[in-house]
Amino acid sequence: MKNEIRVLIVEDDPMVAEIYRRFLGSLEGFCVIGQAQDGSTALRMLDRLQADLVILDIFMPELDGIETLKKLRARGDGVDVIVISAAQEIETINEVIRTGAFDYIVKPFEFERFRSTLESYKEFYERLLTKQKKFTQEEVDDLYRLKRKSPVSCLPKGLNELTLSKVVDLLRKNDRPLSAEETAKSIGVSRVTARRYLEYLAARGDAMVERSYGDVGRPVNTYRLTR
Incomplete structure (x- = not known):
């Protein structure tokens, strides 16, 4: 070179x-x-x-x-x-x-x-x-x-590859963005845990965050894969 x-x-x-x-x-x-x-x-x-x-x-x-x-x-x-x-x-x-x-x-x-x-x-x-x-x-x-090609070699404390893969697969299979609560129910974890994985993906640039409003008008963060 x-x-x-x-x-x-x-x-x-x-x-x-x-x-x-x-x-x-x-x-x-x-x-x-x-x-x-x-x-x-x-x-x-x-x-x-x-x-x-x-x-x-x-x-x-x-x-x-x-x-x-x-x-x-x-x-x-x-x-x-x-x-x-x-x-x-x-x-x-x-x-x-x-x-x-x-x-x-x-x-x-x-x-x-x-x-x-x-x-x-x-x-x-x-x-x-x-x-x-x-x-x-x-x-x-x-x-x-x-x-x-060389992802983070070790996830932050409290996160693991298996659950992360489940979250990614779930987002990939859905055409619409999902909330932490929807993600939690789908993969069998708590809402707080689901949010940590979703926020981690967003921080890495692998997911984008969108604001949606429920029936009572309270804003909820939803997530979809960027690619």
Whole structure:
């Protein structure tokens, strides 16, 4: 690959950062251009470095990963981000997804998982780099599929893959949006549990939220799949 992907590693543990650096160095097409131990340092480095990708931890001194991401986007920095963190709370993962991170990998993880994400990102990057004309809808869909080839490796606490699959299948089979109550009755869980899964899908961009009004005029959130 003629143009290497320039990577900034943001991790407060020097040993972990070094492991990432060596792993990235073993892959064709990636070049580590710097390492930072906190978000404040990373932001200053990004002012002068032309990074394509940031490998970002969440729990760091001075400025954590979430605040770093928010500051990046607030100043219009569109650098791509892969978050690697031990944080599994749904609020944290929702925040990361909303800021447009390419992927979220939960520690501890298998390096094959990391490799898979990096390979998907490399293909994503190359397609954007080499495209000369306008994208067709099919090409746009392919880009989004690349981002979804490496889904979050571990769901937030309290969520599981089996129930998530049931919710997705239910939404896929229905032509109209469903409420948390309807979802709960259909798959046999509580309304609160159903809402957590629906909100998780919405935060990931896999579902859209619509407002509907019942017989008494009280607004109810309903959900449908985006694709």
